[in-house]
Structure formats: C-alpha cells, structure tokens
Amino acid sequence: MYAVVTGAAGFIGSHLAEQLVARGDSVLGIDCFTNYYDVAAKRANVRRVSASARFELAESDLRTCDLVSLFSGADAIFHQAGQPGVRSSWSDGFRDYVDHNVLATQRVLEAALAAGVGRVVYASSSSVYGNALAYPVSEADLPRPESPYGVTKLAAEHLCSLYAANYGLSTVSLRYFTVYGPRQRPDMAFRRLVESALTGQPFPLYGTGHQVRDFTYVDDVVGANLLALAPEIPAGSVMNVAGGTHAEMLQVIDLVADLVGRPVSLDRHPRQAGDVDRTEASVKRATALLGWQPEVPLSEGLSTMVEWVRSQS
Numbered sequence: 001m002y003a004v005v006t007g008a009a010g011f012i013g014s015h016l017a018e019q020l021v022a023r024g025d026s027v028l029g030i031d032c033f034t035n036y037y038d039v040a041a042k043r044a045n046v047r048r049v050s051a052s053a054r055f056e057l058a059e060s061d062l063r064t065c066d067l068v069s070l071f072s073g074a075d076a077i078f079h080q081a082g083q084p085g086v087r088s089s090w091s092d093g094f095r096d097y098v099d100h101n102v103l104a105t106q107r108v109l110e111a112a113l114a115a116g117v118g119r120v121v122y123a124s125s126s127s128v129y130g131n132a133l134a135y136p137v138s139e140a141d142l143p144r145p146e147s148p149y150g151v152t153k154l155a156a157e158h159l160c161s162l163y164a165a166n167y168g169l170s171t172v173s174l175r176y177f178t179v180y181g182p183r184q185r186p187d188m189a190f191r192r193l194v195e196s197a198l199t200g201q202p203f204p205l206y207g208t209g210h211q212v213r214d215f216t217y218v219d220d221v222v223g224a225n226l227l228a229l230a231p232e233i234p235a236g237s238v239m240n241v242a243g244g245t246h247a248e249m250l251q252v253i254d255l256v257a258d259l260v261g262r263p264v265s266l267d268r269h270p271r272q273a274g275d276v277d278r279t280e281a282s283v284k285r286a287t288a289l290l291g292w293q294p295e296v297p298l299s300e301g302l303s304t305m306v307e308w309v310r311s312q313s
C-alpha cells in the first residue's frame, strides 16, 4: 500500500508512519513543522522512520501546497495534521485552529476526491463531546464542544461526513481520547507530570484533580487507524477510539509517583476555560466496525512513557 500521513512529524503521526513502514507499506509524510512546540522535537520524531527507503517527507503546508500532486497514486490518507490543544484555542489563537483544522481539512478532502484516494482516515477528538449529559459517551450523543478547539475538530469531522455523503469520498473519523505514550506533545498533562516527577519540579495541576480522562495508549490509536482501512466500513463513519482506563488526574499522579519512586509536588491552579470534567467513552462501535479494542492498560503504557521521558533527559 502507498499511504500519506499528514502531520507525520507530530506525536501520533510519527508513530503511525513508523508502523506503516514496518509492515511494508510506502509512506509519504507531510508536515509543515508548525512552531506550536519545539520544532527540534518534531525533527527527532521522524528521525528513525526517515532512515527507511519506504518513507519520504514533504515539508509542505496543507493550507497552501499542491495536494492533488502529493496525493496522486495514494491508496489511503491518514489525516493527523492539526493544531492541537484546548487552552490556546481561545482569543487570537482561534485563527490558527480554523486554518490548520478546518480549512486544511477541507483542502485535504477536495484533493483526495480529485486524486481518487480510496480512504481518508481523519484524526477527530473526544473534545467534540464537551461535558456530556451521561457517561460513557457514544457516537449517538449530541456533540457539544466546550472549547474553540473542539468546535474546529467537529467542523472538520462534519466536512469528512459531508464529502462522504455528497461525493462518495470514503472517510472514516476516529475520535481519539487523550492519547499518551513516547513522544507525547510537551504541552500535554502526562508529559509534564512525568517530567515533574523525574526532575522534582512541582507539577502545575489545573482544577481539583478529580477530573476524569479516558486515557489511550498511542499504539492502540495506531492500531485503530490501520483497521480503519477495511473497505467494508461505511463511508462517513465516525467512532470513538478510547483506552478504556478512565482515571482521575490525582490517581494518575499517584501512579506516576509509584513508577518514578518519589512523590510529586503539586502547583495548584484554577480550572482552565475549555477543560471538561470527564471523558469516558463507549468503544462498541469501533469494536463492531473495526474489530478494535484497546490493548494497553494505563499502568503498562505509563511505565513505557516514563522510561521514554527518562531516556530524553
């Protein structure tokens, strides 16, 4: 198979590109190395996969480049590129979210259609749900994002479904729930927590610590993407991809302290606008359509992540 991975230098995209190459596929990675976090970290993310003759990297911006040429001959596109993060999506930051998440996705869909690509898998997000009325959330629940970031991820997801319904483009949207593992973005809570635990620096905790998240190990997310290639999945499908271990932040802090072997000191801050109290998903649809289930328990995934962060320092 010849696949395109957008956002290939990012946290999830780099893992996906590696796994595709490892199983024998040829991959074109596209990334414009936005400066949302250290560009050197993104370069490091793609270093290993770049050694393969089956991987090529196009340093191109989805908002402006000639996507039809880049997509020509591709069997599938894994659209992982985006502007992530809830907190900076307010105020003037919103423009970047509209650009990188909505406008770029619309260009990806138009070009995929023009190039005759067989499947587009879109990296959607649990943030489309906001604070739900009941848990676990299922895809039948009305999405009510709590942040501007969630609004842009939902808008792009709707675009995927529109291109499927109106033009028959075979899109599949996967709603990821808090993904963690080696190379996790430096702005994400697990990464900051593990770094604090290892260095002894206080961990900035926003809110009470009783907020619950459904944590998903990155290899499980990659596995769902690979299974989303199955041709029988209906075009326009949307499904949750969640790790099944929902835990309070305070429980995770204790778990990390145990793994590292020292207590974590907390630097408490008020809850941030856009943060939800709970995420917890049903993955019945992903199991039915993809035959997918999460395999990596939180304790195991966190242990691997701690080792990776340790290896970086």
Ligand SMILES: NC(=O)c1ccc[n+]([C@@H]2O[C@H](COP(=O)([O-])OP(=O)(O)OC[C@H]3O[C@@H](n4cnc5c(N)ncnc54)[C@H](O)[C@@H]3O)[C@@H](O)[C@H]2O)c1
Pocket (backbone or CB within 6 Å): 006, 007, 008, 009, 010, 011, 012, 013, 030, 031, 032, 033, 034, 036, 042, 060, 061, 062, 063, 079, 080, 081, 082, 083, 084, 085, 100, 104, 123, 124, 125, 126, 153, 175, 176, 177, 178, 179, 180, 185
């Ligand atoms: N990490 C999570 O927990 C999580 C949860 C839900 C959804 N997602 C979604 O998964 C995707 C990947 O997230 P991540 O955590 O790996 O983020 P990331 O920031 O590490 O990776 C995204 C990559 O996309 C690239 N990019 C952004 N805009 C681009 C553009 N216009 N053209 C080309 N490249 C561009 C960036 O340079 C970056 O390398 C994002 O779409 C995000 O919204 C992530």
